[in-house]
Amino acid sequence: MKFKLPSNMVVEENNADKFEASNNVITLDIYPRQGESLTYSGMKNAIINWAYKTGLRYADYNGDGDEQPIYMKDLNGYWGCAIDGKKEGYPASMLLLVDPDYTDISFYIWLSYSNDYYQDALQILRSFQPK
Numbered sequence: 679m680k681f682k683l684p685s686n687m688v689v690e691e692n693n694a695d696k697f698e699a700s701n702n703v704i705t706l707d708i709y710p711r712q713g714e715s716l717t718y719s720g721m722k723n724a725i726i727n728w729a730y731k732t733g734l735r736y737a738d739y740n741g742d743g744d745e746q747p748i749y750m751k752d753l754n755g756y757w758g759c760a761i762d763g764k765k766e767g768y769p770a771s772m773l774l775l776v777d778p779d780y781t782d783i784s785f786y787i788w789l790s791y792s793n794d795y796y797q798d799a800l801q802i803l804r805s806f807q808p809k
Contacts, residue, residue, distance in 0.1 A: 679775075679785060682805035684798070703795045706802060707788040715782045716774075721759040722747050725774045728786060729761050734770055736763030754807035769793060773803050 683699055687706070691698040697708040716724055725747050729736060740746055740762040750758035756775040763770055773787040787806070791799040 680807055680809055682802065684802070703792040704799060704802070705788075705790045709786040709788075711784045711786060713782055714784055716776050716784055717781065718749075718751075718757050718776075718778075721757060721774050721776060722749070724784075725759045725761055725772060728774070729763065729772060732765065732772075732788070734761065734763045734765050734772060736761050753804070756806060756808065760803070765790065769796060769799075771799055771803060773806075775806055777808055 683706070684701070684704070687699040687701045687704065689697070689699045695709070697706075699706045714724065736746055738746060740748065746761050746763075748760045748762075750756075750760065753775065755777070757778055758773060758775055760771060760773045763772075768790050769792075770788065770790040773785075773789070775785040775787065777783060785806070787803065789799045789803060
């Protein structure tokens with residue numbers, strides 16, 4: 679997997695269980711998982727469960743009027759499923775990515791950001807692609 683990390687973000691943690699980078703306005707966490715063998719339709723339940731476990735509060739529809747979770751059939755070669763919400767009053771987006779050729783590998787991505795940085799967060803989320 680590769681993605682575009684803004685140059686002002688500092689990598690805080692990078693190991694087999696977690697990647698974390700942040701700056702003063704955005705925090706990005708990536709949790710690689712194996713063995714879930716998620717189907718495209720199964721991604722919805724997986725991301726809803728993750729939202730519940732992490733305490734993310736979200737509306738049935740996001741600010742653009744899209745029903746949540748939002749399915750993305752082809753996000754640079756990945757299947758994607760996303761939820762926009764808030765945790766502890768701060769905006770956050772979560773994204774679940776699955777490579778359709780290797781459905782046993784998935785990536786759970788958490789992005790929290792200051793209110794005025796939604797477009798920057800969205801740019802990061804849309805930059806993920808297989809190697």
